[in-house]
Amino acid sequence: MLAQLQTAVGLIYPPACLCCGGAVDAHAGLCGPCWGDTVFVGGVICDSCGIPLPGGDTGEVAHCDSCLAHPPPWVRGRSALLYAKMGRKMVLALKHGDRQEVAKPAAVWMARSLGGKLPADTLIAPVPLHWQRLVKRRYNQSGLLGRALALETGLDWCPDLLQRVRKTASLEGKTRHERFEILENAICAHPKRQHLMQGRPVLIVDDVMTSGATLFAAARACIDAGAGQIRVVTLARAAKDT
Template identity: 85%
Template sequence: MLAQIQTTVGLIYPPACLSCGGAVDRHAGLCGPCWRDTAFIGGVVCDSCGIPLPGGSEGEVSHCDGCLAHPPPWVQGRSAFLYADTGRKMVLALKHGDRQEIAKPAALWMARAFRGKLPAETLVAPVPLHWQRLVKRRYNQSALLGRALARETGLAWCPDLLRRVRKTASLDGKSRIERFEILQDAICAHPKRQHLMLGRPVLIVDDVMTSGATLFAAARACIDAGAGPIRVVTLARVAKDT
C-alpha cells in the first residue's frame, strides 16, 4: 500500500532538481549539470574555517594564513560547498525564496563535511535572527539547516540556545572590520537555555560564512556562557579571494 502511494505521489509530483527544476531520479537531488556546477568542498581544507587549501594530503590538519594570524574562537569549522554558481543559487533560494525543502539534503552535505567526527554529546544550535527580521522572513534558514542536521547526525538540538538581542544593519557590502563591529554584543545565550551547554561541545549552524563575524559573535556568546569546545558549520563558504 505504501509503495502504491509513493508511486502515485511520484507520478503527480515527479522528482525535480533542487536548483533548476529539471528531471532527476529521486527527490531532493541535483541534476548532472547542476551537480557539476556546485563547488563541493573536499580534499585539504583549513581546519578552522573550512576553506580549501592547495597541496597537502587529505586528512592532515592544516590552517589558512588568515586563521593562523587571527585564530577564531572555535576549534573546527566546515562548509559543504563554495558560495558560487549553483551553490549560491541554492542558498539564496533557501534564504529568500521559501525553498525550505533544500534544508534536508543540505544537512546531509553539511554532515559529510565533518566526516562523522562530531562528539556524540554535541549540542546543535543555529545562529539566531532578531525577532523583527524573523517576523518579516517567517523562518530562520539557519534553524531549518540546524534542525535537519541534528536529525541527520542524531545529535541534540536546541533552536533557541542563542538570542539576537540587538537588531543589526545588513552586512552586505560591509568590510570585515565593519562586520565585526556591527555584530559586537549582538548575540547572547538564552538565560533559560544556558545550562544546556555548560562544559558541553556546541555546533553552531549558519547558511553562509563570509568574514566569520556572525559565527564569531555566536561562538563568543557560547564560550561566555560556559560551553565546551565550539565547532561551526555552514552550507556555503565565500572564497577568500572573492
C-alpha cells in the same frame, strides 16, 4: 500502503532538481548539469574555517593565514559547498526563495563535511535571527539546517539556544572589520536555555561563512555562557574573506 502513497505523490509532484527544476530520479536531488556546477569543498582546507587551501597533502591539519593571525573561538570549522555557482544559488533559494526543501540534502552534505568527528553529547544550535527579521522571513534558514542536521546525525539540537538581541545592519558589501564591529554583542545565550550547554560541546550551524563574524559572535556567546568546545559548520563557504 506507504509505498502506494509515495507512488501517488510522485505522479502528482514528480521529482525536480533543487536548482533548475528539471527532472531528476528522486526528490531533493540535483540534475546532472547542476551537480556538475556544484563545487563541494574538498582537498586541503583550513581546519578552523574550512576554506580551501592550495597545495599540501589531503588529510593534513592546515590553517589559512587569516585564522593564524586571528584564531577563531572554535576548534574546527567546516563547509559543504563553495559559495559559487549552484552553491550560491542554493543558499539564496533557501534564504530568500522559501525553498525549505533544500535543507534536507544540505544536511547530508554538511554531515559529510564534518566527517563524523563530533562528540556524542554535542548540542546543535543555529545562528539566530532578530525577531523582526524572523517575522518578515517567517523562518530561520539556519534553524532549518540545524534541525535537518540533527535528524541526519542523531544529535540533540536547540532551536533557540542563542538569541540575536540587537537588530544589525546588512553585512553585504561590508569589510571584515566592519562586519565584526556590527556583530559585536549582537548575540547572546537564551537565559532559559543556557543551562543546556554547560560544559557541553556545541555545534553552531549557519547557511554561509564569509568573514566568520556572525559565527564568531555566536561562538563567543556560547563560551560566555559556559559551553564546552565549539565547532561550526555551514552549507557554503565564500572563497575569500571580505
